[in-house]
Amino acid sequence: MDTARELDNRNRADDDAAKPLIDVEERSMQDTPYPEKTVGKPFVDAPKMKLRHVNVFYADNQAIHDVSLDIGKNEVISLIGPSGCGKSTFLRSLNRMNDTIDICRVKGELHLDDQDLYDPKLDVVELRARVGMVFQKPNPFPKSIYDNVAYGPRLHGLADKKYDLDEIVENSLRSAGLWNEVKDRLHSSGTGLSGGQQQRLCIARTIAVSPEVVLMDEPCSALDPIATAKIEELIDELSESYTIAIVTHSMQQAARVSHRTAYFHLGRLIEVNDTETVFTKPEHELTEAYITGRFG
Amino acid sequence: MDRMHFGQHSSSQFNEALESIRNHLMEMGGLVEKQVVDALEALLHADSALAEKVLTTEDRVDDLEIQIDEECARVLALRQPAASDLRLIIAVSKAVSDLERIGDESAKIAAMALQLAEDGESPRGYVEVRHIGNHVRNMLRDALDAFARFDADKAVEVAAEDSEVDLEYRSAMRALVTFMMEDPRAISRVLNIIWSLRALERIGDHARNIGEQVIFLVKGTDVRHISIDEMEKEVRKKD
Numbered sequence: 001m002d003t004a005r006e007l008d009n010r011n012r013a014d015d016d017a018a019k020p021l022i023d024v025e026e027r028s029m030q031d032t033p034y035p036e037k038t039v040g041k042p043f044v045d046a047p048k049m050k051l052r053h054v055n056v057f058y059a060d061n062q063a064i065h066d067v068s069l070d071i072g073k074n075e076v077i078s079l080i081g082p083s084g085c086g087k088s089t090f091l092r093s094l095n096r097m098n099d100t101i102d103i104c105r106v107k108g109e110l111h112l113d114d115q116d117l118y119d120p121k122l123d124v125v126e127l128r129a130r131v132g133m134v135f136q137k138p139n140p141f142p143k144s145i146y147d148n149v150a151y152g153p154r155l156h157g158l159a160d161k162k163y164d165l166d167e168i169v170e171n172s173l174r175s176a177g178l179w180n181e182v183k184d185r186l187h188s189s190g191t192g193l194s195g196g197q198q199q200r201l202c203i204a205r206t207i208a209v210s211p212e213v214v215l216m217d218e219p220c221s222a223l224d225p226i227a228t229a230k231i232e233e234l235i236d237e238l239s240e241s242y243t244i245a246i247v248t249h250s251m252q253q254a255a256r257v258s259h260r261t262a263y264f265h266l267g268r269l270i271e272v273n274d275t276e277t278v279f280t281k282p283e284h285e286l287t288e289a290y291i292t293g294r295f296g
Numbered sequence: 297m298d299r300m301h302f303g304q305h306s307s308s309q310f311n312e313a314l315e316s317i318r319n320h321l322m323e324m325g326g327l328v329e330k331q332v333v334d335a336l337e338a339l340l341h342a343d344s345a346l347a348e349k350v351l352t353t354e355d356r357v358d359d360l361e362i363q364i365d366e367e368c369a370r371v372l373a374l375r376q377p378a379a380s381d382l383r384l385i386i387a388v389s390k391a392v393s394d395l396e397r398i399g400d401e402s403a404k405i406a407a408m409a410l411q412l413a414e415d416g417e418s419p420r421g422y423v424e425v426r427h428i429g430n431h432v433r434n435m436l437r438d439a440l441d442a443f444a445r446f447d448a449d450k451a452v453e454v455a456a457e458d459s460e461v462d463l464e465y466r467s468a469m470r471a472l473v474t475f476m477m478e479d480p481r482a483i484s485r486v487l488n489i490i491w492s493l494r495a496l497e498r499i500g501d502h503a504r505n506i507g508e509q510v511i512f513l514v515k516g517t518d519v520r521h522i523s524i525d526e527m528e529k530e531v532r533k534k535d
Contacts, residue, residue, distance in 0.1 A: 252376055279378045281516025291379045293306050 040273035044072040054108035067269040078254035081264035095131035132211035136218040138198030140190030148190040152209040176204035196227025216246040324360040325440040335405035336429040342413045350406035357399040387513040394502040401495040408488045421489035424468035435503040448514040454507035461500040
């Protein structure tokens with residue numbers, strides 16, 4: 001079992017994040033027509049991830065309808081939309097986290113560089129080392145801070161010697177902005193940290209295996225404003241080295257951290273634009289209605 | 297993009313706050329429009345009572361400016377408006393400055409009316425004041441209508457009118473300067489007319505600014521400091 005999958009199982013046991021995706025709510029906005037294709041700028045030059053005609057089904061229920069999107073290298077892209085719009089489902093299909101759900105099927109072309117994500121020969125554990133994930137609730141292993149971060153590198157055999165591993169742990173904790181707070185107690189339990197620290201520990205654990213893309217599923221929704229501000233600052237710094245896709249319910253957070261914003265509505269990708277454009281003059285009516293809080 | 301299409305916010309308090317800002321802007325617009333009309337009447341008919349009224353309305357206009365700005369700041373702080381709501385707040389808070397300045401210019405005209413009532417009427421210039429005054433007054437009314445109805449096309453018309461007012465102002469200036477050279481005894485009285493015309497021309501500029509804010513509000517494009525042709529192109533672009 002690989003890190004991400006184990007985490008996901010732990011995470012879902014007490015988290016109903018996967019549930020609303022199936023139970024699509026009736027909304028008064030349903031009368032507004034969907035655009036024939038996504039408006040704005042869904043595609044970029046030389047994308048890190050190239051996703052075309054993605055459809056996701058839960059048994060007979062289609063959760064994602066023909067979504068095409070590029071994620072640029074070192075870009076922070078935020079996925080926003082009302083509950084049940086499919087943004088989390090879409091995010092989870094980017095590192096095959098949906099494989100853990102039996103009734104879930106993903107169709108379409110999903111590529112990380114030239115690698116087909118759904119190639120049957122692809123080692124999913126390898127994939128999840130390249131595309132890491134941070135979850136809504138901080139979920140450190142009940143191990144020491146050091147072992148939490150060292151878990152991935154050990155699993156993937158990234159460090160032969162003790163001092164190599166020490167270096168990876170220190171660098172990861174430094175990148176996650178946690179080193180100064182925990183360097184004197186690396187061997188105390190990760191679960192003893194505060195919520196915000198735990199989430200940064202989880203980010204350190206994710207980046208310890210040097211992923212290329214980091215997926216974040218509402219990483220701040222369980223944190224207070226100060227801890228949230230630290231994570232947001234961190235996202236900005238991490239974007240220098242990593243490509244980041246973040247699902248968030250906080251539109252202000254999307255506005256603060258992301259370069260581009262993608263708006264999902266009932267399983268369709270309505271609009272993708274520069275974040276500034278989305279929050280000042282969105283092109284599509286549905287985006288406008290959601291951004292300004294006019295769903296009723 | 298028709299804001300009203302989506303009707304109400306999920307938050308009724310937010311609705312009320314936006315509604316209140318719009319109502320106060322319209323109230324302020326109505327007051328200022330009346331000030332302009334009264335100031336013109338006072339000048340043309342040497343009516344000092346009416347001129348005094350223009351000057352007293354000034355306080356109410358100033359109060360409204362402060363009140364609307366406070367309301368805008370409150371919505372920004374408490375609601376973090378986005379998209380068309382954000383543009384509404386920005387457009388309103390800029391438009392109130394222009395309205396307040398129009399009020400100031402009207403007060404200047406009213407002061408000139410008082411002066412002329414005291415010193416005796418000017419021998420020349422009333423035709424020009426009436427003509428440019430009506431023109432500017434209509435511009436202001438159209439700009440406020442455009443704001444109330446989110447009408448970008450009408451806002452472009454206001455901007456186009458402003459160019460005409462500028463031309464009329466320049467030709468009136470030439471005529472009045474010539475007159476002063478011919479009859480130096482009338483200089484001080486004609487100067488009062490010239491200051492009034494100058495104030496009217498400025499009111500036209502402010503009406504144009506309000507129109508530009510309407511275009512920003514409706515279309516999301518900043519059309520300040522560009523030609524009328526470019527402005528029209530921007531407005532038509534997304535239809």
